[in-house]
Amino acid sequence: MTEREKILARVRQALKTPAPLPGSHGKIHLPAAEQVRTSTAKQWLPFVGESFDERLALFAKNAAELKADFQLFNSADEMRAALTRLSETEKWQRVAGHSGGLTDAICATLGLPLLRTDRPYDVNDLESCDVGISECDALIAQTSSVLVTNRSAGGRALSVLPPHHVVLARREQLIADLPSAFELLKQKYAANYPSMISFITGPSRTGDIERILVLGAHGPKKLTILCF
Amino acid sequence: MTVTLFIPCFIDALFPRAGISMVQILERLGHRVVVPEAITCCGQPPFNSGYWDEARAVAAKVLPQLANADAIVIGSGSCGAMLKVFYPQLFEKTPQAGLAKQISERTWEFSDFLVNKLGVTDLGANFPHKVTFHDGCHGLRELNLKKQPRALLANVKGLQLVEMSEAETCCGFGGTFSAKFPMISTAMGDVKCASATETSAEYIVSNDSSCLMHLQGLLSRQGNPLKTIHLAEVLNQK
Amino acid sequence: MTFVSQFLKQARVMTSDLRHRRIIRTALGNYEIVRDKRKAAFQNWQSARQLAAETKWEAVNHLDQYLEELVAKLEARGTKVHWASNSAQAREIILQIVTEKKARSVIKSKTMTSEEIHLNDALEHAGLNVVESDLGEFIVQLRHETPYHIVFPSMHLTRDEISELFQRELGSAATNDPEELTMIARDALRKKYITADIGITGANFAIAETGMISITENEGNARLTAALPKTVISLLGIEKILPKLDDLALFLPMLATMGAGQALTAYNTMYGGPRQPGETDGPEEWHVVLLDNHRTELLADAEQRDALQCIRCGACLNVCPIFRNVGGHAYGTTYSGPIGSVITPHLRGLHDWKHLSNASSLCGACTETCPVKIDLHHHLLQNRRNAAQEKPSASEQTTYKLFAFAANRPKLWNFGRKVARLFQPLQKPVKGTALDPAKAWTQTRDLPPLAKESFKDWWKKRK
Ligand code: SF4
Numbered sequence: 001m002t003e004r005e006k007i008l009a010r011v012r013q014a015l016k017t018p019a020p021l022p023g024s025h026g027k028i029h030l031p032a033a034e035q036v037r038t039s040t041a042k043q044w045l046p047f048v049g050e051s052f053d054e055r056l057a058l059f060a061k062n063a064a065e066l067k068a069d070f071q072l073f074n075s076a077d078e079m080r081a082a083l084t085r086l087s088e089t090e091k092w093q094r095v096a097g098h099s100g101g102l103t104d105a106i107c108a109t110l111g112l113p114l115l116r117t118d119r120p121y122d123v124n125d126l127e128s129c130d131v132g133i134s135e136c137d138a139l140i141a142q143t144s145s146v147l148v149t150n151r152s153a154g155g156r157a158l159s160v161l162p163p164h165h166v167v168l169a170r171r172e173q174l175i176a177d178l179p180s181a182f183e184l185l186k187q188k189y190a191a192n193y194p195s196m197i198s199f200i201t202g203p204s205r206t207g208d209i210e211r212i213l214v215l216g217a218h219g220p221k222k223l224t225i226l227c228f
Numbered sequence: 229m230t231v232t233l234f235i236p237c238f239i240d241a242l243f244p245r246a247g248i249s250m251v252q253i254l255e256r257l258g259h260r261v262v263v264p265e266a267i268t269c270c271g272q273p274p275f276n277s278g279y280w281d282e283a284r285a286v287a288a289k290v291l292p293q294l295a296n297a298d299a300i301v302i303g304s305g306s307c308g309a310m311l312k313v314f315y316p317q318l319f320e321k322t323p324q325a326g327l328a329k330q331i332s333e334r335t336w337e338f339s340d341f342l343v344n345k346l347g348v349t350d351l352g353a354n355f356p357h358k359v360t361f362h363d364g365c366h367g368l369r370e371l372n373l374k375k376q377p378r379a380l381l382a383n384v385k386g387l388q389l390v391e392m393s394e395a396e397t398c399c400g401f402g403g404t405f406s407a408k409f410p411m412i413s414t415a416m417g418d419v420k421c422a423s424a425t426e427t428s429a430e431y432i433v434s435n436d437s438s439c440l441m442h443l444q445g446l447l448s449r450q451g452n453p454l455k456t457i458h459l460a461e462v463l464n465q466k
Numbered sequence: 467m468t469f470v471s472q473f474l475k476q477a478r479v480m481t482s483d484l485r486h487r488r489i490i491r492t493a494l495g496n497y498e499i500v501r502d503k504r505k506a507a508f509q510n511w512q513s514a515r516q517l518a519a520e521t522k523w524e525a526v527n528h529l530d531q532y533l534e535e536l537v538a539k540l541e542a543r544g545t546k547v548h549w550a551s552n553s554a555q556a557r558e559i560i561l562q563i564v565t566e567k568k569a570r571s572v573i574k575s576k577t578m579t580s581e582e583i584h585l586n587d588a589l590e591h592a593g594l595n596v597v598e599s600d601l602g603e604f605i606v607q608l609r610h611e612t613p614y615h616i617v618f619p620s621m622h623l624t625r626d627e628i629s630e631l632f633q634r635e636l637g638s639a640a641t642n643d644p645e646e647l648t649m650i651a652r653d654a655l656r657k658k659y660i661t662a663d664i665g666i667t668g669a670n671f672a673i674a675e676t677g678m679i680s681i682t683e684n685e686g687n688a689r690l691t692a693a694l695p696k697t698v699i700s701l702l703g704i705e706k707i708l709p710k711l712d713d714l715a716l717f718l719p720m721l722a723t724m725g726a727g728q729a730l731t732a733y734n735t736m737y738g739g740p741r742q743p744g745e746t747d748g749p750e751e752w753h754v755v756l757l758d759n760h761r762t763e764l765l766a767d768a769e770q771r772d773a774l775q776c777i778r779c780g781a782c783l784n785v786c787p788i789f790r791n792v793g794g795h796a797y798g799t800t801y802s803g804p805i806g807s808v809i810t811p812h813l814r815g816l817h818d819w820k821h822l823s824n825a826s827s828l829c830g831a832c833t834e835t836c837p838v839k840i841d842l843h844h845h846l847l848q849n850r851r852n853a854a855q856e857k858p859s860a861s862e863q864t865t866y867k868l869f870a871f872a873a874n875r876p877k878l879w880n881f882g883r884k885v886a887r888l889f890q891p892l893q894k895p896v897k898g899t900a901l902d903p904a905k906a907w908t909q910t911r912d913l914p915p916l917a918k919e920s921f922k923d924w925w926k927k928r929k
Contacts, residue, residue: 003549004537007704007758011530014766022523022772023516025833025841037520041716044514046507046729062729120746123660123694143719143730155747156693160686160733178719182712193676195543195742196692198735199718204686205732208602208620209628209644211493217601217648218655219686219733235921237873241883242914244921251925263925268879274866276828278850279858282866286873365829398787402827407906409474409825414910415481415791416827419491445911 042179048142055141055176062144063225066202067215070144072171073228079168080106082226083133087112090164096126097133098154102168107133117154123161132162132220138184139169139227142177145201146225147184149194156196165200165220169227230260232297234335236307236437237269243437249464250303250338253351264293270310275318276403284318291315291327299345300335303460305367305436306403308337313370337367338460339376339435349379355465356386359457360429362420362443364436365398377435377459384462394423401442417446425454435459469798470821476796477825486622486793493621494784500727501781507729518720519839522775525674525707529765532674532707533756539677543739546753553583556757560585560666560699561592563753567697569594569663573655575681575688576600577668578616578778579701579757582800582813585666597658599687601651608635614794616801617725617780622793655687665695665749669702670777671717675710678736679754682721689733698740698749703757705765705774711736717777724781724837764812770845773808775838782832782842788825797822804832808845816853823849880922887916 001009022036049055056072063070073079087095087110097107098118107114115125117132126132134153136146146167150156159165175181185197204219215221231254239247251261271286290311294300302308312335319328342348361381367373381389400406400416407413421443424432432454434440440456447454467475480486505511525532537547550556564572572594574580586607589596598607602619606612608631613619620628625642632638638650667688671680679700681688692698708717714736722728740752765771783789783803794802799810799822807822823846832842854863872879890913898908907913919927 003551003555006551007549007756007762008530008533010758010762011533011704011765014762014771015527015530017766017768019523019527019768019771022519022775023839025839025844036524037517039513039517041514041517041712044508044510044517045716045719047509118746123747127656127660145730150745150748155745157690157747160689160693178715179712182715185711193678193738195739195745195748196735196737197678198689198733199730200733201728201730202732205684206601206648207684207726208600208605208618209623209625209647211496211618211621212625212644214645214648216652217685217687218599218652218659218690240921241916244917244919244924247921248924263922265922265925266876268873268876271870271873274869276847276850277824277862277866278847278852278854279863279866280851280854282863282870285870289874365827365831369830369834396831398827398829398831400787400827402829405824405827409477410906410909411478411481412788412791412825413827415487416787417911419787419791441914442911445907445913448912449910 040179042177045177045179046142048176052174056174059139059141059144059174066144068144068202068223068225070225071227073226076106076228079226079228080109083166084110086166086224090130092130094129095131095133096129096154096158096162098135098158100135102135102170103133106168117158123157126157126161129162131164131166132158133166133168134159136167136169136173137188138181139174139225140178140181140199141174143199143201145199147181148198148200149189150196151194159198159200160204160219163216163220164222164224165203166224166226169225171227230262230298232294232300233261233263234267234270234294234300234302234307234311235263236302236304238441239303239437242441243458246303246437246458246460249458249460250301253460253464254301257346257348267293270307272307272310273404275310275314280318287315287318288324291324291331294331295327297334299341300331301338301341302335303338303435303458304438305337305364305371305373306438308335309366309370311335337371337373337435339380340371340373343376343379350383351380351463353383353463353465354385355462357431358388358390358429359431359433359462360390360392360424360427361395362399362424362432362434362439363396364434364439367435368396373435380459380463381433387462390427390429392423392427394420397423399439399443401439403438406442413442414446417442421446421450421452421454425452430455432456433459433462469818472798473796473821473825476798477792480792480796487791489622489624490790490793493618494790497727497784501723504723504727504729514716514720515837515839518716518837519775521708521713521716522777522838523772525709526705526765526771526774529704529707532709533704535674536672536677536707539674540739540754543677543742544752545677545739546751548753548755550755551758553759556583556701556755556759557585557588559755560701561588563697563699564589564592564594564664567663569697571595571658571662572597572664572666573658573662573691573695574598574603574666575668575683575691576603576619577666577701578613578800579668579703580666581612582759583701583757585701597655597662599655599659599691600683601648601685604651604655605631612795612800615780615783616778622795659690659694662695663697665691665698667691667698667700669700669706670721671708671714672702672706673708673711673714673736676738678711678738680714680734680736682718682731682734684726684732686733689735692735692737693748696749697751697753699753699755700737701755701757703759704761720837721777721779724779724835760813764809767812769848770808770812772840773805773845775840776805777838779837781835781837785831785835787827787829787831804842804846805840808842808849811849816849817857820849820853823853883916883920890916
C-alpha cells in the first residue's frame, strides 16, 4: 500500500462515525443533510453600496486607509501624463512591465528602458528596476484589492519584486466584492486557470515589530493604482 | 409558583447570605420556596476534572431530589450551567438521560429566572453605591446571561453601575484550576481586579459566588478596599 | 523533566514576569480594537461564522473525496504530490527533493507545519542554509527560538531587543525605529530570494475544485518565495481543504479579520501549478507534501473532529487569558493557546499533554471567538475526561471518590463542614506556608471564613 492509500484508508475509516453538525457544539447529531451549507457569503460580507459611484468611493476610501495611492482620471491621456509626472518625481531609471492594451502605449511614452517580464527575463534585472507597471484583472471595491494573475499582469514577480508597483486600470474593471471576483475568475479562466492568482490589498506591510505598521516589508513599499 | 432553590455547596457553607436573599426575594414576590436539603453539591468538581463517573455518582443523587420541581433556581451561573448544560451530557445514554434533560429544561439561573421567567426587573431595592459587574464565564457563555443582571441592577435605587473594560474576562477561578495552577489563576485574577479597581467602584457584583470568593481572596490579601457582593444580596437591600 | 513540570515551571516564571505580561496585553489590546472594527463591517458576522463552520465541516467530513479531487487537479497541471503519514516521512521527502536538486540554500515563507515536523533542523543538519523570510520568523530564527504565536511569531519582543539582535547577528547599525529595523531585514533577505535553490511555503487553504494552494500573507515574502526559486515545495496538513475556489470569498476576509484585524491581508495568492507553458517565471518544479501526522486520529474522534476545521487564525490565542498570562513559549508545543491545548494531546499523546487541557478555567472565550465555531473549551473538558478514563491519577480519583461518598451523605457532609469550621482558625498561623493544607490557594489569596450559620442551618431553624 502506498502512503497515499494508507492515509486515504485512515480517512475513510475515521469518517465512518458521523460528526455533530457544524456550529451545534456537539448538540445535534442528526445524520448530515445533503447540503450543510445554508447560505452564501455575499450576504454576510461587508456592504459595498448599490451604485457604481458608491463603490468607486468605497474603493478610494479603503485605498486611502491602506496607504495605497489611488488616482482617478477622465481619460487615458490624463493617466499617461500622471504616470510621466510620477516617473519624473521618483526619478525612475529602469522600468519593468508587460505587454498589454494599457501598458504598451503608456509605458512607451516614458522614454525609459523597459524590461518586459512577459518574455523570458533575468530576475536580477527585474530586481534593479525602480518600478513594476502592470495591468490587472479587476479592482474590488469591498476591500480595495487589485486582482492580478500571472497571465494578466506580467508573471509572478513583476508585481512584487520592484519597490513600487503601479497598476493601470479602467473604470469598468471595478467590481463590487470578493464573490464577484471569484465569479469573474471563473468566467475568464475556468478552462485553464493561470498558475498564480493574487489579490493585492495595499502595499507590502508588516506589524512584526511591536505590532507597529511598517510598509514595504519584502514586497513593494508603494502601490499606485491609476484608473481612468 | 413553587420554586425549588438549589443551594450550591459554597453558598451553603461560605456565603449563606446570598441564599437567604434569594429566599426572601422570591417569597416577597409571592412564591413558595422549597429547598431540597439532601442536595449537597451538583458534582461539578469531579466533572470538570474529568472524573465523570464520580460526578455521575453525585449528580445521580441530585436528580431524584429535583424530579418533581416545576422551576429550579440556582444562584450561580456555574452550577446553573452544570445542571442545564452538562447534566444532559453526563447522563447521555444512561437510564437517567430523560430525567436529566427534563431537569435541564426547568433549571434557571436566578437573574434569568427573575427577568425572563417572572418578568420582574424592579425589586424595589436600594443600594446607594458605585458598583461594577463581573460576568462569570459559565453564566455568560453557557447560559447567555448578560442583560438579565444588568436589567435588575438598573432598577436598584442609588446604584451606579460602571462597566469595567475586562467585564467579560475570566476572573481566573475555574474550580480546581485555581489550586492546580495557582500562579495562572492569580495572574488572571490580578488582571480582573485591576480592571475593576480602575472603575473606582466600591463593589464588584456578580451572580457567581465562586468567582467572588476568588476575587475577594485576592483583594483582601492585597489590602484593596474593593468589596465583592452577590447580585441577590444587592437586590435584597432595602 | 516531564512536560507537565516544565509547563508548571515556565508558567511560574512567566506569570511573575510583569513586563512580559504588559507587552502582550498592549499588543493584543491594539489587535482587539481593529478586529472589532473589521467584524462590525460584516453585514452579519455570526451568520458568516456559521457559514464558515459549515463549509469547513463539509470539507473535513468528506476529506477523502476532496483530497482525491485536489490531488488529481494538482497533478494534471504538473505538480508533484507527495503523501506523508508522519513527520519523519515528510522530512525525508523534502530532503530527497533537496538532495536531488543539489540544493545549498533554502528560503522559507511562514509555515507552522514545518515547525511541527522540525524541518529546519533536518535541513540544517543536511548542510543547507535555511532562511526564514517572514520578518517575525526571521527574528525568532536569529534568536534560535520557536515562534511565540502562530500568527505573530515575535510579538514577545520589543524593538530594543530586536535592534540588539540585529546588531549582534547582522552587524547592523543601532536603531530602534521599527521602519529602519524592517528595512535591515528587507536588505538582508533580498538577495536570498534570488539565490535560493529551493523555496518552501506552507498553505492556508487547499482548493479541491481547482487544485490550488492559497497563501495569505502581508509582507510579500511568500509571493517571492513562490516566484523566484527554481523548485518550490509546499507543505500542508491534509485538513487545509476547502471544497470550492469561491469559498475563499468568505475565508480570506475572515482569516484577515480574526488573524490581524484587517479586511484582507496584503497578499492572498492562489497557486495552481509550477510554471505553465507560455509563462515566463515561477518555479520549474512544484512539490506539494500532504501531511497526516496524527490528523487522521483526530478525525476519528467524531466528538472533536471539528478541531480539524481550524484555519490557524490565532484568534483563540489572542483572547485566551491563559495564553495572555503564560505566553506562547510556556506551552512547549508548536500550536499554543486553546487550539494547541485541544489538539496537542491528539498529535503528541494524551498522557504527556493532558496538563494543557487542565490548565484552563474553561471560560469559553476561545469558543466564542473562533471563526469556524470549534467547540474548543468543551474539547478541553473532553480531553480531561478521556485522560481520567484512560489513566486516572490514583490520588485524584481517590479524592473524588471520597468527595462523592461524602456528597451523597448530607449528614456526613454537614458534619465535615462543621469540623472544618472548628479547624479553620488553626490554619491562620501557617497560612500560605508549606504546612498549610490549602497552600495552593492561600499563598496569594485569603480564604473566606466558613459561615457560623450555614444556609441550611438557617433554613432548618426557620422552618
Ligand atoms: S481554533 Fe478557531 S480561533 Fe483558534 S486558531 Fe483555529 S480557527 Fe482560529
